[in-house]
Amino acid sequence: MAELARLERWMQAVIVHPGSVEAAVRARSATRHMRVSGARRAILPSKTMTPLERLAVYQDMYPLRMRDALSADYPGLAAFLGHAHFFDFVLAYVAVHPSRSYTFARLGDHVPVFLRKTRRFVPAAFLFDLARLEQAISQVFELDEKDARSATPAAPPLHLAATDWASRRFAVSPTLRLLSFRHGVGPALDALKAGDRPNTRPRASWVAVHRRRYSVYRVDLQRAEFHLLETLAKGWTLGAAVRDADRRNGKPLSPAAVTRAFRTFTAKGLLGET
Amino acid sequence: MGDRFGLPDLGVGVGLRTVHFGHILSKKPDVDFFEAITENFLDTGGRPRHILDRVAERYPVVLHGVSMSIGGTDPIDLGYLKKVKALAMRVKAKWVSDHLCFTGVSGRNTHDLLPLPYTEETLRHVTARVRRVSEVLEQPLVLENPSSYLEFRSSTMSEAAFFARLLKDADCGMLLDVNNVYVSSVNHGFDPVAYLDVLPADRVVQYHLAGHTDKGTHLLDTHSARMKKEVWALYAHAIARTGPRATLYEWDEDIPSFATVHREAKKALKYRPPLGRQHPIEATRRTAHG
Numbered sequence: 001m002a003e004l005a006r007l008e009r010w011m012q013a014v015i016v017h018p019g020s021v022e023a024a025v026r027a028r029s030a031t032r033h034m035r036v037s038g039a040r041r042a043i044l045p046s047k048t049m050t051p052l053e054r055l056a057v058y059q060d061m062y063p064l065r066m067r068d069a070l071s072a073d074y075p076g077l078a079a080f081l082g083h084a085h086f087f088d089f090v091l092a093y094v095a096v097h098p099s100r101s102y103t104f105a106r107l108g109d110h111v112p113v114f115l116r117k118t119r120r121f122v123p124a125a126f127l128f129d130l131a132r133l134e135q136a137i138s139q140v141f142e143l144d145e146k147d148a149r150s151a152t153p154a155a156p157p158l159h160l161a162a163t164d165w166a167s168r169r170f171a172v173s174p175t176l177r178l179l180s181f182r183h184g185v186g187p188a189l190d191a192l193k194a195g196d197r198p199n200t201r202p203r204a205s206w207v208a209v210h211r212r213r214y215s216v217y218r219v220d221l222q223r224a225e226f227h228l229l230e231t232l233a234k235g236w237t238l239g240a241a242v243r244d245a246d247r248r249n250g251k252p253l254s255p256a257a258v259t260r261a262f263r264t265f266t267a268k269g270l271l272g273e274t
Numbered sequence: 275m276g277d278r279f280g281l282p283d284l285g286v287g288v289g290l291r292t293v294h295f296g297h298i299l300s301k302k303p304d305v306d307f308f309e310a311i312t313e314n315f316l317d318t319g320g321r322p323r324h325i326l327d328r329v330a331e332r333y334p335v336v337l338h339g340v341s342m343s344i345g346g347t348d349p350i351d352l353g354y355l356k357k358v359k360a361l362a363m364r365v366k367a368k369w370v371s372d373h374l375c376f377t378g379v380s381g382r383n384t385h386d387l388l389p390l391p392y393t394e395e396t397l398r399h400v401t402a403r404v405r406r407v408s409e410v411l412e413q414p415l416v417l418e419n420p421s422s423y424l425e426f427r428s429s430t431m432s433e434a435a436f437f438a439r440l441l442k443d444a445d446c447g448m449l450l451d452v453n454n455v456y457v458s459s460v461n462h463g464f465d466p467v468a469y470l471d472v473l474p475a476d477r478v479v480q481y482h483l484a485g486h487t488d489k490g491t492h493l494l495d496t497h498s499a500r501m502k503k504e505v506w507a508l509y510a511h512a513i514a515r516t517g518p519r520a521t522l523y524e525w526d527e528d529i530p531s532f533a534t535v536h537r538e539a540k541k542a543l544k545y546r547p548p549l550g551r552q553h554p555i556e557a558t559r560r561t562a563h564g
Contacts, residue, residue, distance in 0.1 A: 001399050005347035007391060007426070008379040015384060044425045046461060048491040054424035057492065058386060065385050099383040102341035102354045103313045144319025214321035 021056040069104040079192040129181040166239030175211040284520035285549030312339035330365035342372035371416035391426035392436040404444035418449035421457040421495035434472035441477040451482035475516040484524040498527035
Protein backbone atom coordinates (compact mmCIF):
# COMPACT_ATOMS: atom_id res chain seq x y z
CA MET A 1 0.00 0.00 0.00
CA ALA A 2 2.99 2.29 0.45
CA GLU A 3 3.41 2.84 -3.28
CA LEU A 4 -0.31 3.40 -3.80
CA ALA A 5 -0.40 5.92 -0.93
CA ARG A 6 2.59 7.77 -2.37
CA LEU A 7 0.99 7.95 -5.81
CA GLU A 8 -2.32 9.19 -4.40
CA ARG A 9 -0.66 11.89 -2.29
CA TRP A 10 1.33 13.02 -5.28
CA MET A 11 -1.66 13.15 -7.60
CA GLN A 12 -3.74 15.06 -5.10
CA ALA A 13 -0.92 17.54 -4.49
CA VAL A 14 -0.76 18.22 -8.21
CA ILE A 15 -4.45 18.60 -8.91
CA VAL A 16 -5.16 20.94 -5.98
CA HIS A 17 -2.23 23.19 -6.91
CA PRO A 18 -3.54 26.57 -8.12
CA GLY A 19 -0.80 27.14 -10.72
CA SER A 20 -0.10 25.47 -14.05
CA VAL A 21 0.37 21.71 -14.11
CA GLU A 22 4.08 22.23 -14.83
CA ALA A 23 4.35 24.38 -11.71
CA ALA A 24 2.29 21.87 -9.79
CA VAL A 25 4.59 18.90 -10.41
CA ARG A 26 7.59 21.09 -9.45
CA ALA A 27 5.97 22.35 -6.24
CA ARG A 28 7.35 21.12 -2.94
CA SER A 29 3.91 19.69 -2.06
CA ALA A 30 4.27 17.30 -5.04
CA THR A 31 8.04 16.64 -5.13
CA ARG A 32 8.01 15.41 -1.53
CA HIS A 33 6.10 12.43 -2.95
CA MET A 34 7.60 12.16 -6.43
CA ARG A 35 10.44 13.88 -8.28
CA VAL A 36 9.67 15.84 -11.43
CA SER A 37 11.32 13.26 -13.67
CA GLY A 38 9.28 10.51 -12.03
CA ALA A 39 6.11 12.50 -12.46
CA ARG A 40 6.50 12.63 -16.23
CA ARG A 41 7.09 8.86 -16.32
CA ALA A 42 4.27 7.96 -13.93
CA ILE A 43 1.55 8.62 -16.49
CA LEU A 44 1.26 7.20 -19.98
CA PRO A 45 0.77 9.62 -22.87
CA SER A 46 -2.25 9.19 -25.14
CA LYS A 47 -2.29 9.66 -28.92
CA THR A 48 -3.32 13.28 -28.44
CA MET A 49 -2.05 14.32 -25.00
CA THR A 50 1.19 14.31 -23.03
CA PRO A 51 1.22 12.86 -19.51
CA LEU A 52 1.03 16.30 -17.94
CA GLU A 53 -1.79 17.41 -20.23
CA ARG A 54 -3.75 14.36 -19.10
CA LEU A 55 -3.06 15.21 -15.47
CA ALA A 56 -4.20 18.77 -16.17
CA VAL A 57 -7.68 17.50 -17.06
CA TYR A 58 -8.15 16.64 -13.38
CA GLN A 59 -6.34 19.77 -12.21
CA ASP A 60 -8.60 21.97 -14.33
CA MET A 61 -11.77 20.38 -13.01
CA TYR A 62 -10.89 20.69 -9.32
CA PRO A 63 -11.42 24.46 -8.87
CA LEU A 64 -14.52 24.39 -11.09
CA ARG A 65 -16.06 21.81 -8.82
CA MET A 66 -15.21 23.88 -5.74
CA ARG A 67 -16.61 27.01 -7.41
CA ASP A 68 -19.90 25.31 -8.21
CA ALA A 69 -20.28 24.07 -4.64
CA LEU A 70 -19.48 27.41 -3.02
CA SER A 71 -21.65 29.41 -5.40
CA ALA A 72 -24.58 27.15 -4.52
CA ASP A 73 -24.26 28.10 -0.84
CA TYR A 74 -23.17 31.72 -1.42
CA PRO A 75 -25.03 32.91 -4.54
CA GLY A 76 -25.12 36.51 -3.31
CA LEU A 77 -21.39 36.57 -2.69
CA ALA A 78 -20.78 35.05 -6.13
CA ALA A 79 -23.03 37.64 -7.78
CA PHE A 80 -21.40 40.52 -5.93
CA LEU A 81 -17.83 39.50 -6.74
CA GLY A 82 -18.57 38.56 -10.33
CA HIS A 83 -17.22 35.56 -12.23
CA ALA A 84 -13.49 36.34 -12.20
CA HIS A 85 -13.21 37.66 -8.64
CA PHE A 86 -15.37 34.89 -7.26
CA PHE A 87 -13.11 32.35 -8.92
CA ASP A 88 -10.10 34.08 -7.32
CA PHE A 89 -11.91 33.90 -4.01
CA VAL A 90 -12.58 30.16 -4.47
CA LEU A 91 -8.92 29.44 -5.21
CA ALA A 92 -7.78 31.44 -2.18
CA TYR A 93 -10.40 29.92 0.08
CA VAL A 94 -9.90 26.23 -0.77
CA ALA A 95 -6.14 26.66 -0.47
CA VAL A 96 -6.74 27.45 3.21
CA HIS A 97 -9.92 25.48 3.82
CA PRO A 98 -9.98 22.45 1.49
CA SER A 99 -12.91 20.06 1.73
CA ARG A 100 -12.42 17.56 4.52
CA SER A 101 -15.88 16.06 4.43
CA TYR A 102 -17.74 13.54 2.31
CA THR A 103 -20.26 16.28 1.63
CA PHE A 104 -19.95 19.65 -0.10
CA ALA A 105 -22.30 21.04 2.54
CA ARG A 106 -19.37 21.62 4.89
CA LEU A 107 -17.06 23.23 2.33
CA GLY A 108 -18.28 26.77 2.98
CA ASP A 109 -18.23 26.60 6.77
CA HIS A 110 -15.32 29.04 7.08
CA VAL A 111 -16.30 31.53 4.38
CA PRO A 112 -17.45 34.44 6.59
CA VAL A 113 -14.40 34.31 8.86
CA PHE A 114 -12.09 33.85 5.88
CA LEU A 115 -13.50 36.98 4.23
CA ARG A 116 -13.08 38.98 7.41
CA LYS A 117 -9.53 37.79 8.03
CA THR A 118 -8.10 37.95 4.53
CA ARG A 119 -9.58 41.38 3.65
CA ARG A 120 -8.41 40.69 0.09
CA PHE A 121 -11.96 40.83 -1.19
CA VAL A 122 -13.65 44.18 -0.62
CA PRO A 123 -15.58 45.70 0.95
CA ALA A 124 -14.56 43.05 3.47
CA ALA A 125 -16.90 44.08 6.29
CA PHE A 126 -19.90 44.05 3.93
CA LEU A 127 -18.91 40.68 2.44
CA PHE A 128 -18.46 39.25 5.94
CA ASP A 129 -22.05 40.23 6.78
CA LEU A 130 -23.41 39.01 3.46
CA ALA A 131 -21.69 35.64 3.88
CA ARG A 132 -23.01 35.30 7.44
CA LEU A 133 -26.55 35.79 6.20
CA GLU A 134 -26.13 33.27 3.37
CA GLN A 135 -24.53 30.77 5.74
CA ALA A 136 -27.47 31.08 8.14
CA ILE A 137 -29.90 30.46 5.27
CA SER A 138 -27.99 27.29 4.27
CA GLN A 139 -27.81 26.05 7.83
CA VAL A 140 -31.52 26.52 8.42
CA PHE A 141 -32.24 24.76 5.11
CA GLU A 142 -30.33 21.68 6.33
CA LEU A 143 -31.96 21.42 9.79
CA ASP A 144 -33.78 18.26 10.70
CA GLU A 145 -37.45 18.66 9.91
CA LYS A 146 -38.58 16.66 12.91
CA ASP A 147 -37.07 19.32 15.17
CA ALA A 148 -38.70 22.05 13.17
CA ARG A 149 -42.05 20.31 13.10
CA SER A 150 -42.15 19.49 16.81
CA ALA A 151 -42.12 23.15 17.68
CA THR A 152 -44.18 24.62 14.89
CA PRO A 153 -45.57 27.51 16.89
CA ALA A 154 -49.21 27.90 17.61
CA ALA A 155 -50.43 31.43 17.07
CA PRO A 156 -50.37 33.42 20.30
CA PRO A 157 -53.31 35.62 21.13
CA LEU A 158 -52.93 38.99 19.52
CA HIS A 159 -54.94 40.84 22.13
CA LEU A 160 -53.48 39.92 25.46
CA ALA A 161 -55.43 40.87 28.52
CA ALA A 162 -53.64 43.66 30.37
CA THR A 163 -53.57 41.65 33.56
CA ASP A 164 -51.69 38.63 32.32
CA TRP A 165 -49.45 39.62 29.43
CA ALA A 166 -46.41 40.52 31.49
CA SER A 167 -46.05 37.03 32.95
CA ARG A 168 -46.52 35.15 29.67
CA ARG A 169 -43.71 33.16 28.09
CA PHE A 170 -43.60 32.18 24.44
CA ALA A 171 -41.93 29.54 22.32
CA VAL A 172 -39.88 30.45 19.29
CA SER A 173 -39.44 28.27 16.24
CA PRO A 174 -36.41 25.99 16.88
CA THR A 175 -35.26 26.81 13.36
CA LEU A 176 -34.99 30.50 14.27
CA ARG A 177 -31.63 32.20 13.76
CA LEU A 178 -31.31 35.83 14.86
CA LEU A 179 -28.53 37.85 13.31
CA SER A 180 -27.43 41.45 13.63
CA PHE A 181 -25.31 43.13 10.97
CA ARG A 182 -23.41 46.33 10.38
CA HIS A 183 -24.79 46.43 6.84
CA GLY A 184 -28.21 46.13 5.30
CA VAL A 185 -27.48 42.70 3.88
CA GLY A 186 -31.11 41.58 3.64
CA PRO A 187 -32.02 44.18 1.02
CA ALA A 188 -28.53 43.74 -0.47
CA LEU A 189 -29.21 40.05 -1.05
CA ASP A 190 -32.53 40.91 -2.67
CA ALA A 191 -30.78 43.41 -4.95
CA LEU A 192 -28.14 40.86 -5.96
CA LYS A 193 -30.79 38.26 -6.76
CA ALA A 194 -32.51 40.82 -8.95
CA GLY A 195 -29.26 41.56 -10.73
CA ASP A 196 -28.94 45.02 -9.17
CA ARG A 197 -26.00 46.63 -7.42
CA PRO A 198 -26.51 46.54 -3.62
CA ASN A 199 -25.93 49.34 -1.16
CA THR A 200 -22.70 48.41 0.65
CA ARG A 201 -22.52 51.40 3.01
CA PRO A 202 -22.66 50.59 6.74
CA ARG A 203 -26.22 50.55 8.06
CA ALA A 204 -27.13 48.42 11.05
CA SER A 205 -29.72 45.76 10.34
CA TRP A 206 -31.40 42.85 12.12
CA VAL A 207 -32.64 39.66 10.53
CA ALA A 208 -34.50 36.51 11.54
CA VAL A 209 -34.03 33.38 9.43
CA HIS A 210 -36.32 30.40 9.98
CA ARG A 211 -37.99 27.51 8.18
CA ARG A 212 -41.59 26.47 7.77
CA ARG A 213 -42.68 23.40 5.84
CA TYR A 214 -39.25 22.95 4.22
CA SER A 215 -39.05 26.54 2.98
CA VAL A 216 -36.55 29.01 4.45
CA TYR A 217 -37.71 32.57 5.16
CA ARG A 218 -35.85 35.77 5.97
CA VAL A 219 -37.60 38.39 8.07
CA ASP A 220 -36.03 41.85 8.29
CA LEU A 221 -36.60 43.22 11.78
CA GLN A 222 -36.48 46.54 13.57
CA ARG A 223 -33.90 46.73 16.34
CA ALA A 224 -36.54 46.63 19.09
CA GLU A 225 -38.22 43.61 17.49
CA PHE A 226 -34.87 41.86 17.32
CA HIS A 227 -34.18 42.47 21.02
CA LEU A 228 -37.66 41.37 21.97
CA LEU A 229 -37.35 38.12 20.03
CA GLU A 230 -33.86 37.49 21.36
CA THR A 231 -34.97 37.65 24.98
CA LEU A 232 -38.20 35.74 24.37
CA ALA A 233 -36.11 33.02 22.76
CA LYS A 234 -34.18 32.76 26.01
CA GLY A 235 -37.42 31.94 27.79
CA TRP A 236 -37.94 35.30 29.47
CA THR A 237 -41.45 36.51 30.26
CA LEU A 238 -42.87 39.08 27.91
CA GLY A 239 -42.75 41.71 30.67
CA ALA A 240 -39.05 41.11 31.27
CA ALA A 241 -38.36 41.04 27.54
CA VAL A 242 -40.11 44.38 27.02
CA ARG A 243 -38.21 45.95 29.92
CA ASP A 244 -34.93 44.63 28.50
CA ALA A 245 -35.80 45.94 25.03
CA ASP A 246 -36.65 49.32 26.56
CA ARG A 247 -33.29 49.44 28.29
CA ARG A 248 -31.30 48.43 25.18
CA ASN A 249 -33.20 50.81 22.94
CA GLY A 250 -32.85 53.68 25.39
CA LYS A 251 -36.59 54.43 25.27
CA PRO A 252 -39.75 52.52 26.18
CA LEU A 253 -41.62 50.52 23.58
CA SER A 254 -45.19 51.70 23.15
CA PRO A 255 -47.97 49.12 23.56
CA ALA A 256 -48.75 49.68 19.88
CA ALA A 257 -45.17 48.85 18.94
CA VAL A 258 -45.29 45.64 21.01
CA THR A 259 -48.57 44.67 19.35
CA ARG A 260 -47.11 45.38 15.91
CA ALA A 261 -44.05 43.27 16.72
CA PHE A 262 -46.27 40.40 17.83
CA ARG A 263 -48.32 40.62 14.69
CA THR A 264 -45.11 40.31 12.69
CA PHE A 265 -43.79 37.44 14.79
CA THR A 266 -46.99 35.42 14.62
CA ALA A 267 -47.75 36.15 10.99
CA LYS A 268 -44.28 34.95 10.05
CA GLY A 269 -44.51 31.87 12.29
CA LEU A 270 -41.62 32.92 14.50
CA LEU A 271 -43.43 32.75 17.79
CA GLY A 272 -45.97 30.58 19.55
CA GLU A 273 -47.26 29.75 22.97
CA THR A 274 -45.28 27.61 25.37
CA MET B 275 -27.43 -14.39 -17.40
CA GLY B 276 -28.86 -14.97 -13.90
CA ASP B 277 -29.05 -12.18 -11.37
CA ARG B 278 -26.33 -11.89 -8.78
CA PHE B 279 -26.84 -11.57 -5.02
CA GLY B 280 -30.57 -11.96 -5.60
CA LEU B 281 -30.76 -8.30 -6.58
CA PRO B 282 -33.71 -7.54 -8.80
CA ASP B 283 -33.92 -6.05 -12.27
CA LEU B 284 -35.53 -2.70 -11.48
CA GLY B 285 -36.30 -1.78 -15.08
CA VAL B 286 -35.43 1.64 -16.49
CA GLY B 287 -34.87 4.51 -14.08
CA VAL B 288 -33.81 8.12 -13.85
CA GLY B 289 -31.40 9.94 -11.55
CA LEU B 290 -33.20 11.97 -8.88
CA ARG B 291 -32.21 15.61 -9.41
CA THR B 292 -33.23 18.78 -7.55
CA VAL B 293 -34.66 20.51 -10.62
CA HIS B 294 -37.16 17.68 -11.06
CA PHE B 295 -38.35 17.44 -7.43
CA GLY B 296 -41.52 19.43 -8.03
CA HIS B 297 -42.45 17.51 -11.18
CA ILE B 298 -41.89 14.12 -9.56
CA LEU B 299 -44.00 14.91 -6.51
CA SER B 300 -46.85 16.54 -8.39
CA LYS B 301 -46.99 14.42 -11.56
CA LYS B 302 -45.93 11.08 -10.10
CA PRO B 303 -44.39 9.96 -13.41
CA ASP B 304 -44.46 6.32 -14.39
CA VAL B 305 -40.79 5.56 -13.69
CA ASP B 306 -39.51 2.11 -12.75
CA PHE B 307 -36.99 3.36 -10.15
CA PHE B 308 -34.91 6.32 -9.01
CA GLU B 309 -31.27 6.60 -8.11
CA ALA B 310 -30.28 9.18 -5.47
CA ILE B 311 -26.80 10.58 -4.95
CA THR B 312 -26.10 9.38 -1.43
CA GLU B 313 -24.16 12.38 -0.14
CA ASN B 314 -26.89 14.81 -1.18
CA PHE B 315 -29.17 13.24 1.40
CA LEU B 316 -26.81 12.75 4.33
CA ASP B 317 -26.68 15.38 7.07
CA THR B 318 -29.75 17.14 5.81
CA GLY B 319 -33.15 17.05 7.44
CA GLY B 320 -34.80 19.55 5.15
CA ARG B 321 -36.53 19.49 1.80
CA PRO B 322 -34.12 17.07 0.03
CA ARG B 323 -34.70 14.41 2.68
CA HIS B 324 -38.44 15.03 2.60
CA ILE B 325 -38.48 14.59 -1.18
CA LEU B 326 -36.42 11.40 -1.01
CA ASP B 327 -38.76 9.96 1.62
CA ARG B 328 -41.78 10.73 -0.56
CA VAL B 329 -40.07 9.22 -3.62
CA ALA B 330 -39.12 6.11 -1.65
CA GLU B 331 -42.75 5.63 -0.60
CA ARG B 332 -43.76 5.31 -4.23
CA TYR B 333 -40.75 4.02 -6.17
CA PRO B 334 -37.85 1.61 -5.68
CA VAL B 335 -34.71 3.58 -4.83
CA VAL B 336 -31.00 2.82 -5.12
CA LEU B 337 -28.25 4.90 -3.52
CA HIS B 338 -25.24 5.97 -5.53
CA GLY B 339 -22.29 7.50 -3.67
CA VAL B 340 -19.40 9.66 -4.76
CA SER B 341 -17.28 9.94 -1.60
CA MET B 342 -16.58 6.43 -0.34
CA SER B 343 -13.04 6.56 -1.76
CA ILE B 344 -12.83 2.78 -1.88
CA GLY B 345 -9.37 2.98 -3.45
CA GLY B 346 -8.15 5.61 -1.01
CA THR B 347 -5.35 4.98 1.45
CA ASP B 348 -6.87 6.90 4.35
CA PRO B 349 -8.76 4.72 6.83
CA ILE B 350 -12.33 3.92 5.85
CA ASP B 351 -14.67 6.55 7.32
CA LEU B 352 -16.91 4.40 9.49
CA GLY B 353 -19.01 7.37 10.56
CA TYR B 354 -19.83 8.05 6.93
CA LEU B 355 -20.62 4.39 6.28
CA LYS B 356 -22.98 4.22 9.23
CA LYS B 357 -24.87 7.21 7.89
CA VAL B 358 -25.04 5.59 4.45
CA LYS B 359 -26.37 2.41 6.03
CA ALA B 360 -28.99 4.34 8.00
CA LEU B 361 -30.12 6.20 4.88
CA ALA B 362 -30.26 2.94 2.91
CA MET B 363 -32.47 1.42 5.57
CA ARG B 364 -34.68 4.50 5.75
CA VAL B 365 -35.43 4.55 2.02
CA LYS B 366 -35.27 0.74 1.69
CA ALA B 367 -32.55 1.10 -0.94
CA LYS B 368 -32.30 -1.95 -3.17
CA TRP B 369 -28.53 -1.55 -3.12
CA VAL B 370 -25.73 0.90 -2.43
CA SER B 371 -23.14 1.73 -5.06
CA ASP B 372 -20.04 3.90 -5.39
CA HIS B 373 -17.04 4.14 -7.72
CA LEU B 374 -13.78 2.28 -8.19
CA CYS B 375 -11.53 5.26 -7.50
CA PHE B 376 -10.06 7.39 -4.75
CA THR B 377 -11.50 10.81 -4.00
CA GLY B 378 -8.82 12.20 -1.72
CA VAL B 379 -6.12 11.40 0.78
CA SER B 380 -4.58 12.85 3.94
CA GLY B 381 -8.01 13.84 5.18
CA ARG B 382 -8.94 15.86 2.11
CA ASN B 383 -11.72 15.28 -0.39
CA THR B 384 -11.24 16.52 -3.95
CA HIS B 385 -14.80 15.44 -4.77
CA ASP B 386 -13.46 13.92 -7.97
CA LEU B 387 -13.31 10.28 -9.04
CA LEU B 388 -9.57 9.88 -9.32
CA PRO B 389 -8.08 6.88 -11.13
CA LEU B 390 -6.11 4.08 -9.54
CA PRO B 391 -3.07 2.19 -10.79
CA TYR B 392 -4.24 -1.32 -11.61
CA THR B 393 -1.67 -3.40 -9.77
CA GLU B 394 -1.67 -6.42 -7.49
CA GLU B 395 -1.06 -4.07 -4.55
CA THR B 396 -4.13 -1.99 -5.43
CA LEU B 397 -6.23 -5.10 -5.95
CA ARG B 398 -5.36 -6.47 -2.49
CA HIS B 399 -5.99 -3.08 -0.93
CA VAL B 400 -9.35 -2.45 -2.60
CA THR B 401 -10.52 -6.03 -2.06
CA ALA B 402 -9.95 -5.73 1.68
CA ARG B 403 -11.77 -2.41 1.81
CA VAL B 404 -14.74 -3.62 -0.21
CA ARG B 405 -15.11 -6.58 2.12
CA ARG B 406 -15.00 -4.28 5.15
CA VAL B 407 -17.56 -1.89 3.65
CA SER B 408 -19.88 -4.78 2.76
CA GLU B 409 -19.63 -6.00 6.37
CA VAL B 410 -20.60 -2.61 7.74
CA LEU B 411 -23.41 -2.10 5.23
CA GLU B 412 -24.51 -5.71 5.71
CA GLN B 413 -25.00 -6.05 1.98
CA PRO B 414 -22.70 -6.46 -0.99
CA LEU B 415 -21.27 -3.21 -2.27
CA VAL B 416 -21.82 -2.38 -5.92
CA LEU B 417 -18.97 -0.55 -7.69
CA GLU B 418 -19.03 1.52 -10.86
CA ASN B 419 -16.27 1.79 -13.43
CA PRO B 420 -15.31 5.49 -13.59
CA SER B 421 -14.44 7.37 -16.75
CA SER B 422 -10.76 8.32 -16.72
CA TYR B 423 -8.42 10.72 -18.45
CA LEU B 424 -5.05 9.21 -17.62
CA GLU B 425 -3.45 5.81 -17.13
CA PHE B 426 -0.60 5.02 -14.76
CA ARG B 427 2.49 3.43 -16.22
CA SER B 428 2.71 1.22 -13.13
CA SER B 429 -0.55 -0.59 -13.99
CA THR B 430 0.07 -4.26 -14.65
CA MET B 431 -3.41 -5.14 -15.84
CA SER B 432 -6.28 -3.49 -17.70
CA GLU B 433 -9.17 -1.88 -15.84
CA ALA B 434 -11.50 -4.60 -17.09
CA ALA B 435 -9.17 -7.37 -15.88
CA PHE B 436 -8.81 -5.58 -12.55
CA PHE B 437 -12.57 -5.30 -12.22
CA ALA B 438 -13.14 -8.92 -13.12
CA ARG B 439 -10.77 -10.06 -10.39
CA LEU B 440 -12.10 -7.55 -7.85
CA LEU B 441 -15.70 -8.64 -8.37
CA LYS B 442 -14.69 -12.23 -7.62
CA ASP B 443 -12.16 -11.62 -4.84
CA ALA B 444 -14.23 -9.04 -2.98
CA ASP B 445 -17.56 -10.69 -3.77
CA CYS B 446 -19.17 -7.45 -4.88
CA GLY B 447 -21.44 -6.30 -7.68
CA MET B 448 -20.76 -4.03 -10.61
CA LEU B 449 -22.54 -0.94 -11.82
CA LEU B 450 -21.48 -0.94 -15.45
CA ASP B 451 -21.43 2.55 -16.94
CA VAL B 452 -21.21 1.95 -20.67
CA ASN B 453 -20.64 5.63 -21.38
CA ASN B 454 -17.64 5.56 -19.04
CA VAL B 455 -16.31 2.51 -20.85
CA TYR B 456 -16.64 4.35 -24.15
CA VAL B 457 -15.09 7.59 -22.85
CA SER B 458 -12.12 5.76 -21.35
CA SER B 459 -11.72 3.58 -24.44
CA VAL B 460 -11.31 6.66 -26.63
CA ASN B 461 -9.06 8.42 -24.12
CA HIS B 462 -6.80 5.40 -23.65
CA GLY B 463 -7.17 3.67 -27.00
CA PHE B 464 -8.61 0.30 -26.01
CA ASP B 465 -11.42 -1.78 -27.52
CA PRO B 466 -14.60 -1.13 -25.50
CA VAL B 467 -16.26 -4.35 -26.64
CA ALA B 468 -13.27 -6.37 -25.46
CA TYR B 469 -13.58 -4.54 -22.11
CA LEU B 470 -17.20 -5.64 -21.77
CA ASP B 471 -16.39 -9.21 -22.75
CA VAL B 472 -13.85 -9.55 -19.94
CA LEU B 473 -16.40 -8.74 -17.24
CA PRO B 474 -18.28 -11.56 -15.49
CA ALA B 475 -21.86 -11.04 -16.66
CA ASP B 476 -23.44 -12.40 -13.50
CA ARG B 477 -21.80 -9.70 -11.37
CA VAL B 478 -23.36 -6.82 -13.26
CA VAL B 479 -26.19 -5.45 -11.13
CA GLN B 480 -26.95 -2.15 -12.83
CA TYR B 481 -26.18 -0.06 -15.92
CA HIS B 482 -25.56 3.64 -16.21
CA LEU B 483 -26.24 5.55 -19.42
CA ALA B 484 -25.23 9.17 -20.07
CA GLY B 485 -23.94 11.64 -22.62
CA HIS B 486 -20.38 12.93 -22.92
CA THR B 487 -18.56 15.86 -24.52
CA ASP B 488 -15.83 15.73 -27.14
CA LYS B 489 -13.11 18.18 -26.05
CA GLY B 490 -11.02 17.60 -29.16
CA THR B 491 -8.07 15.94 -27.45
CA HIS B 492 -10.19 13.72 -25.22
CA LEU B 493 -13.76 12.85 -24.26
CA LEU B 494 -15.16 14.23 -21.02
CA ASP B 495 -17.86 12.48 -19.05
CA THR B 496 -20.17 15.47 -18.60
CA HIS B 497 -23.54 13.74 -18.26
CA SER B 498 -24.83 16.35 -20.64
CA ALA B 499 -26.87 16.00 -23.81
CA ARG B 500 -27.99 12.72 -25.30
CA MET B 501 -26.07 9.47 -25.28
CA LYS B 502 -24.14 8.87 -28.51
CA LYS B 503 -25.17 6.05 -30.83
CA GLU B 504 -21.79 4.34 -30.34
CA VAL B 505 -22.58 4.05 -26.65
CA TRP B 506 -26.05 2.69 -27.32
CA ALA B 507 -24.35 0.01 -29.42
CA LEU B 508 -22.14 -0.85 -26.46
CA TYR B 509 -25.19 -1.04 -24.20
CA ALA B 510 -26.87 -3.38 -26.67
CA HIS B 511 -23.79 -5.62 -26.64
CA ALA B 512 -23.52 -5.58 -22.86
CA ILE B 513 -27.16 -6.26 -22.11
CA ALA B 514 -27.16 -9.15 -24.58
CA ARG B 515 -24.41 -10.69 -22.42
CA THR B 516 -25.91 -10.03 -19.01
CA GLY B 517 -29.63 -10.16 -19.65
CA PRO B 518 -31.93 -7.39 -18.39
CA ARG B 519 -30.48 -5.32 -15.58
CA ALA B 520 -31.60 -2.15 -13.86
CA THR B 521 -30.69 0.65 -16.25
CA LEU B 522 -30.44 4.27 -15.23
CA TYR B 523 -30.02 7.42 -17.27
CA GLU B 524 -27.88 10.22 -15.74
CA TRP B 525 -28.19 13.84 -16.84
CA ASP B 526 -26.34 16.41 -14.71
CA GLU B 527 -25.48 19.41 -16.88
CA ASP B 528 -27.97 21.63 -18.68
CA ILE B 529 -30.64 19.33 -17.32
CA PRO B 530 -33.78 19.39 -19.51
CA SER B 531 -37.35 18.66 -18.43
CA PHE B 532 -38.04 15.45 -16.60
CA ALA B 533 -40.04 14.19 -19.59
CA THR B 534 -37.00 14.62 -21.87
CA VAL B 535 -34.67 12.75 -19.51
CA HIS B 536 -37.24 10.00 -19.03
CA ARG B 537 -37.72 9.72 -22.81
CA GLU B 538 -33.96 9.27 -23.24
CA ALA B 539 -33.93 6.62 -20.53
CA LYS B 540 -36.74 4.69 -22.17
CA LYS B 541 -34.69 4.31 -25.33
CA ALA B 542 -33.09 1.48 -23.37
CA LEU B 543 -36.31 -0.47 -24.01
CA LYS B 544 -35.12 -0.99 -27.59
CA TYR B 545 -32.46 -3.24 -26.14
CA ARG B 546 -34.05 -4.76 -23.07
CA PRO B 547 -37.62 -5.85 -22.27
CA PRO B 548 -39.84 -3.69 -20.12
CA LEU B 549 -40.00 -4.58 -16.46
CA GLY B 550 -42.20 -7.59 -15.86
CA ARG B 551 -41.91 -8.80 -19.45
CA GLN B 552 -38.67 -10.75 -19.34
CA HIS B 553 -37.31 -12.44 -22.41
CA PRO B 554 -38.52 -16.08 -22.56
CA ILE B 555 -34.97 -17.39 -23.00
CA GLU B 556 -33.87 -15.74 -19.79
CA ALA B 557 -36.92 -17.02 -17.94
CA THR B 558 -36.12 -20.56 -19.10
CA ARG B 559 -32.51 -20.24 -18.04
CA ARG B 560 -33.45 -18.90 -14.65
CA THR B 561 -35.75 -21.86 -14.15
CA ALA B 562 -33.06 -24.26 -15.35
CA HIS B 563 -30.59 -22.82 -12.89
CA GLY B 564 -33.10 -22.93 -10.08
